[in-house]
Amino acid sequence: MHILVTSLERGFALEDRRDAVPAAHSAHSSSTSGSSTSSATADSNPGVRIVPDAIGLAQLVSERERSATPGDPIRWVWNSQDIVPRLLAHGVRVGRCHDLRLTGRILITAGYLDARFDVADARGGAHPGEGLFDLDAENPGTVAATRELFEAQLAAIEAADQGGTRKGALAFLVGAESAGTLVAAELRASGMPFSVERHERVLVDVLGSRRAGGRPAKLEAAASSVRAALGEQTLNVDSPKDLLAALRRAGLDVASTSKWELWGKEHPVVEALLHYKRLHRLFTANGWTWRDEWIHGGRFRPDYVPGGVVTGRWATSGGGAMQLPKEIRSAVVADPGWKLIVADAAQLEPRILAAMSGDEAMARAGAQRDMYTAFVDRGVVPDRDSAKVAMLGAMYGATTGQSAVLLPGLERVYPRAMGLVASAARSGERGQQVHTWLGRTSPWPPAEFSPRDFGRFTRNFIVQGTAAEWALTWMAGIRQRLAKLGVVTGGATGAVVDAPLEQTAHLAYFLHDEVVVHAPAEVAERAAVEVVAAAAEAGRLLFSGSQVTFPVVAHVVDSYGDAK
């Protein structure tokens, strides 16, 4: 059963759809069908209900979720960005949804859906200028417009999947993308446990004590060391321009002040400056100011942005969540009586390439626990480090350096895999679109573009984007599996809605190919098993028949810093 929800400032409208699979409809003749449905009102359409606020909606959603059964599941249709966080604020979780905004973006980028259905424009298909998600109780025509948008999306997905090589891939992608919105909202709602005390220990150890209005002692000392090494007592170390000039006066042949350029240069200032840079970075990016802004109530709550990257990867907004340096991960600590499960997928992108290319030889390597070691055993590369560099170079489009040297070896042994990324690169160079495994489509190049650069982009897009699809599938599976572990501190088990986030094992952090789960200690080992199992299941769901495996290393620890 589909249940369509539109939101507004003062309340919500909700419409039941009893037909799980809509009958054939005229998604592309909205100008006529729209006029006939736009007059629908709550009175004339008994399927439409209007609730005054988020609490009312939460109650309704909760009731419907409880009534759902495995044989009669509910799929909520909405802009989850607007609605899910408000439901979570009232303690209500849902099982499945269809996100209109992210689905629309996928379909429109691919050219499967007319751009006039773009939710981002906040216009209903048949009602230009009318806010899709700005429903007014006196203007329930918006419900009809939203329903029309949904049906147009379903029709576009159906048509694309019929024409695609793998039936149902796009529908699966839309489901995974939508599930991602639920995961993202729950990640933010639950947050990652973070110990201010442990963080303080790191800062004091590395930087010295916090000093009101000033810089900590060790940071100042490091700056002084740089000035001393350069013999320039008044140098402003934080000014790249001044620093570069000072370095050159000291006889260093450098064109910038960056680490890679300093590295290896013979001069006493190098070590001092690299040390200062490390301290300065910690101070500015993850120091006291960062903590005051982002850590509240023992939780780090970054704002995850599903689909925030063109490839389908997530982005985050605020707090630098996806750059959390290893240096401060020791401050991520489980609550008393709880554990963290830190899990990361081993060599995810090479495995993705092996699976999606159907390269038998690479798939055999991908069936091994350590794919890179399998490359070495095969005699493709001399050592494991070379294997890693070569694979990354192949997926990024390296043309020089060590990885480029190793490429011919890879091409000889793994022709189909290398051929796939080379083909994607050629498409980009010609200004064409490419597709991930599940059918996410790359954007068109800008009017002025460098063929070489855009080729490298599309080369990487297919692998990075498919890896993101695997990760979405993995997390959606983890979410479902953790919910089944049930409520430990009381209440019923089973239905998602009955497992409040704060009381049961939940996802706490995500980083492309890595997750952190926060779980009561008594279910931590079981949660770790589920995380590993969800990875294997994600592999089967995406690449049924492939021998490539997706091993996950899961550590049950008290602190993120204790994992590897």
Add this chain to the structure above:
DNA sequence: CAAGTCTGCCAC
């Protein structure tokens, strides 16, 4: 002086 751009570094 606010807004935009550049530099450099963190993550994958």
Add this chain to the structure above:
DNA sequence: AAACGTGGCAGACTTG
């Protein structure tokens, strides 16, 4: 002044 993909962010620097 990066080579070799995707990002976010702080602080310096530039511009209107």
